[in-house]
Amino acid sequence: MTYDMNNVFAKILRGEIPNRTIYEDDFVLSFYDINPKAKIHALVIPKGAYINLQDFILHASKQEQEGFWQGLLTVVNKLGLEAAGYRLIFNTGRDSGQEVPHLHAHILAGQKLCDHL
Ligand code: AMP
Numbered sequence: 001m002t003y004d005m006n007n008v009f010a011k012i013l014r015g016e017i018p019n020r021t022i023y024e025d026d027f028v029l030s031f032y033d034i035n036p037k038a039k040i041h042a043l044v045i046p047k048g049a050y051i052n053l054q055d056f057i058l059h060a061s062k063q064e065q066e067g068f069w070q071g072l073l074t075v076v077n078k079l080g081l082e083a084a085g086y087r088l089i090f091n092t093g094r095d096s097g098q099e100v101p102h103l104h105a106h107i108l109a110g111q112k113l114c115d116h117l
Contacts, residue, residue: 001101003049009102013047023075027067030075039110040079040086044072050103052092072105081109 004010011017012029019031022042033041046068050056056065076082086109091098 001051003051003055004101005049007100007102009045009100009104010049013045023071023078025067025071025074027064028071028075030071033106037106038087038108038113040081040108042075042079042107042109044068044075044105044107046103051101052098052103053090054092056103072107075107079107079109081107084109087113 008017012019012031019029022030022032024030027047028044029047030042030044033043046056046060046064048056048060048064050060056068060068072088076086079086086107089106089108090103091106
């Protein structure tokens, strides 16, 4: 599978589609999900062109990988979620229902998330 340069998150990274930015650095962009599934629903995406988590783990540099996890932690801190907690979701591939083929972490928080896996 090759990376689709016209996926919606690629367009957001190129500034072609607006977003409600929470945090940005050299490695990540974080913004609010347009269709929130919880009181707080943030997305964190790497700036590099990676389809999903396995693509990222296999092909991203150590610096990009470190930058992604650090960026994600910064977002958690910025949103003040350490104490109350949050849920991370990485949908990967067809059966997960992944809609956008650019790696993204969903951060769901701000309320009790009762529907356990
Ligand atoms: P997934 O199903 O894991 O691929 O999740 C993709 C997410 O991207 C969904 O939760 C969508 O609501 C969200 N989304 C799609 N387009 C946008 C957009 N333009 N800005 C913010 N979030 C978006």
